[in-house]
Amino acid sequence: MDRVGVLDEAGRLRLLGSAGTGASFGVVLVVLVASSWATTTTALVVGVGIPAGVVGAALGVWTQLRSWRAAGGYEQAVAVQRWVADEHVPATVPPDEWVPALQAQADREGAGWGKVVLCVLWTAMTLSMAEQHGPLLTGLLVALWVGIGTWSVAWVIPRARAARALMHRTAASGQTAGRPDQP
Incomplete structure (x- = not known):
């Protein structure tokens, strides 16, 4: 691909x-x-x-x-997810690679919360129109909104927070990997 x-x-x-x-x-x-x-x-x-x-x-x-x-390809996206899961950026990865990658993951928290708010609003709107759409469509819509909101709360937001925490920890540790003139 x-x-x-x-x-x-x-x-x-x-x-x-x-x-x-x-x-x-x-x-x-x-x-x-x-x-x-x-x-x-x-x-x-x-x-x-x-x-x-x-x-x-x-x-x-x-x-x-x-x-x-x-994200730089599938392998790079998986590598960044692995860093977040392991709570460690390998010392061989230079800052100009790990900083933007972790920042992109951390920035997804806002999108996750936006989805949660929209799902609450959409669910309320769907339930208020249940008579117009009938039980089949109302059930499908509510299931879709609850699924999207649950995914954001259970996966997107925690992963974004973990990426932000890893980025701050790694920066605070002074990691300057990839630069032979630095310890």
């Missing part, structure tokens, strides 16, 4: 998860819009939702690949 690198099993599973998330979002979004003109039925979900799910799955995979490219 162009500028992504070789994927291992975890990378392929992550792409599969991105496809599933994109498909879910595509189905829910299109069925929600279509339900403004027609009654939400299983036929509507199947007839309009499946093509939207295919497009959503493709967009989910494209978004994940784009994210890996922006």
Whole structure:
């Protein structure tokens, strides 16, 4: 894959998860819009939702690949995740590499909290329109919003905080790896 690198099993599973998330979002979004003109039925979900799910799955995979490219490739993205999980940046990694990589991970905390706020608002809005959309669509929407919010709280925000803490600890330790003239 162009500028992504070789994927291992975890990378392929992550792409599969991105496809599933994109498909879910595509189905829910299109069925929600279509339900403004027609009654939400299983036929509507199947007839309009499946093509939207295919497009959503493709967009989910494209978004994940784009994210890996922006991080310097799949291997680099995994390396940064490993640093955060191990709570240690290897001494051989120069600061001009680990600082921007950890900063990018730390900056995701704001996005995570933004998703949580939006999910609370969207869930409240969805429940207030339950009569209009019916139980099937309302259930799909609530499940989507709760899933996105839970993912942000359980994964995105803690990982961003851990990256920020690692960045501060590593900077405070004076790590100047990659510079032979420094101890």
